Amino acid sequence: MSSYIIGLTGGIAAGKSELSRRFEALGITVADADLAARDVVAPGSEGLARITAHFGAQILLADGQLDRAALRERIFASAQERQALEAITHPAIRQMLRTTCEQATGPYAMAAIPLLTEAGGRQQYPWLDRVLVVDVPVAVQHARLLQRDGITAELADRMIAAQASREQRLALADDVVVNDGQPEHLQAKVEQLDRLYRELAASPR
Template identity: 90%
Template sequence: MARYLIGLTGGIAAGKSELSRRFNALGITVADADVAARAVVAPGSEGLARIAAHFGPGILLADGQLDRAALRERIFASARERQALEAITHPAIRTLLRETCEQADGPYAIAAIPLLTEAGGRQQYPWLDRILVVDVPVAVQHARLLRRDGISAALADRMIAAQASREARLALADDVVVNDGDPDHLQAKVEQLDRRYRALAAAAKP
């Protein structure tokens, strides 16, 4: 069981997935908050039952799956409804992430949490021993979004603005990986961090 837990975060198009893949290739379990978010609203889950109880049975598709389009319309039309959804899903996501990390093989595990800063940082995730931020300048985020998603510059601006600021994320960081160039340069940094985290895990109390 992993005794040392790392939180990985970063802004949109910063390179969290690439970093996760490289840690995973070194044998490190990476628990993904996006995967956890889908799991806690899967058919038959307590989370989906609570969502249906709050929003009504019309929020479900005929096959019992969550109607994500209908839910999206509801929560973007009402801050209160969005908060109600978050109150149902966020605690369950945090619990699942922690359980996945703690049960992982290896000396440490990583919880990849894109909205760690927005979700309350260390206050909501006190079980994280360390926070790793993958960082890029806003101009690089913007260019990557245009290239990756084929969207307008205005939409890219709105997507970046909807997240926490770069400064707010960096304020949480114990470690920072700057990913503003060729992704191949990331490997040396990941291997360096892997050695550091293994040493920290070995020094942690059992």
């Protein structure tokens, strides 16, 4: 059981997945909010039943899966509908992340939450002991999005602008990893933080 939990966050294309893999290679359980978000709306889940009750059966595909494209259209057309969806899914996602972390067998666990800042930060996640932010300059995010997703510069700008700013994310941080493209620097920083987190987890609180 892990009673010490780190929240991992960062902007789009900052390198959260890469950092997660490196912590996992050191034996640390990383609970992923994106995976949890899929699980809470899986066929047969309470989350999907509540979404269907609110949005109607037309929000389902023929095989009973959530029609994400149709739902996306609904929520982007109405802030009220988006808030209704978040009220259904966010508490379930938070609980799933917390349960996964607390059941982990390592010295500490990590919850990867891309939209931690946008989702209310520590107020909504009071069980996080520390917050680790993966930080990159906006220009690097922009370049990575163009290369990774093959999108236009304009769309990359909109995707970055839709998230919290670097300053807002860094205001939440206890620890920061600058992921500017130097793998050896990244690994050294991960190992340094792993030692710190193990020490903190073993300390009486």
